[in-house]
Amino acid sequence: MNKIPNRKVICDVLIEKAKDDKDIVVLCSDSRGSASLTAFFDTYPEQSVEVGIAEQDLVGISAGLAKAGKKPFAASPASFLSTRSFEQCKVDVAYSNTNVKLIGISGGISYGALGMSHHSCQDIAGMSAIPNMRVYLPSDRFQTRKLIEALLQDEKPAYIRTGRNPVEDIYSEECCPFEMDKATVLREGTDVLIVATGEMVRPAYDAALLLEKEGISATVLDMYCVKPLDKDAVIKYAEQAKAVITVEEHSPFGGLGSMVSQVVGEYCPRKVKNIALPDSHVITGTSKEVFKYYGMDGEGIAKTAKEVLK
Template sequence: MSIVALKNSSVNKIANRQVISDTLLELGRKDRDIIVLTSDSRGSASMVKFGEELPEQIVEVGIAEQNIVGMASGLAHSGKKPYIASPACFLSMRSIEQIKVDVAYSNTNVKLIGISGGVSYGALGMSHHSLQDLAVTRAIPGLDVMMPADRHEAKKMIEALSDYDKPVYVRIGRNPVQDSYTSSDYNFQIGKAVTMKEGKDLTIIAIGETVRLALDSAETLQHKGINCRVINMHTIKPLDEEAIIRAAQETGRIITMEEHSIYGGLGSAVVEVVSQHQPVPVKILGIPDEPAIAGKTAEVFEHYGLSVKNVTELAIQMVNN
């Protein structure tokens, strides 16, 4: 499937967290079993309106991430459909044992939404960055892991999860991100990557906020005579291995991009597939094995080479070698 991406000409001012809240409110009005749980994060998760309109369907637990996971699991066992909205850095680290045992091992229908993920908290530094969460969560049996590219995909993802009776970890950022899709009018499928642009010379596989960077890089490369495929791997588990193998076979080179450590995330997942089925050169772009610098997301991305300029130069080097 190929999606025509929106040109980078207008600035989106709607954050994914707002879209998720609005979507859950729409769903919650129709389904009283939907319960939102927050950990002193109602404002951060943009869940204020949800709480005002559906006060009996929201639970404020306070700063107690381990408790919130246990409570959500209990609600799920009682037939409810709980969605946890809590900062990704704390949800994926402090409560990882509860996620492993109470949610995944017990196969409870809990949706874990890690808000303000990656380097969204910027200047607060390593304690508030979540750059290991994909590695940790995707290694837990029975837990699916996803990250939307933009507001359109965030809406499609939450709608899909409303009928998905499995534990899931979803990570989103804090601030609005540039659109990668023209609208929400496309066929979103959990576990099925989206080919945003076709190409034969090289493939960029991206996730989350880096999808827009991948598209912009591909457009720049097009002007330089390099035809670049762009794949949005919105679901890192279950992983669309078929799309990865096909990209390796048809383009011969792969670059991965992610707002995550270079260890254990999307890049690692792609290499695991490629090395076993279709070995080709792969370059992993992400955050190196160090505490990420403090700064705005764009500044952090630029510092670590998650930029159109760096990706373009790397792609040209790979194609010419």
């Protein structure tokens, strides 16, 4: 089992790139430890900005830095970044079109027993509804690296959500196909299409393996790019399947499920089942326990797929 969380990879990439790019600036809101960015602050203190526990300030300052030509990465727990400073993300970043990369760490229910104040199950919906904001949820450490490297090449706003804990590898050093804003096809099948994002990609893949044993073939799309959604991939693989399942660590409203449903409904109507967290208090537990409880692990997703195909 991999022991490196995706957030740590972000730090590694930024440390590597900041050596030759003095415009890279990392900002934290007393969150450098949680974000695994302490090493960046230690290595490049002159390219680091601490703002204290002040998320609105974090995003506003980042926008100012970007306006002056810097490449700021603002890292803070996704729960606070996406709601406390939502208006700064909307006005100072997206609307003013500043090159700020917003890194939401410990996203979804990563903080487990710490409760709803620390969960971010609205961030995909909120951020996606902002014009000129892109939303990415990388699935494993190898894809996280590719994504951050790609984002360093552009000058547009983006929100990136990662979880707190290490996740099982999907890709490898040698094999991590990645094209910006294009979903990665993990498997191709003709019975069901499973579209997943972030930490839900691995269980979606596990579900496909379980389904295969029962003679059900599934396509699995790693939709790390929730916005802009890879519409073409959804249509292509939905058309060759009987039903579509979406899986996300998010509220059932306004996230990946809603967006995929819009596309399928418009271009290739067929049954769509959205697997997500409930629109209620989330049961206390570790991510693994919670995902299992809500049928968001490999077995649960496979079970739902079979029901949908009945």
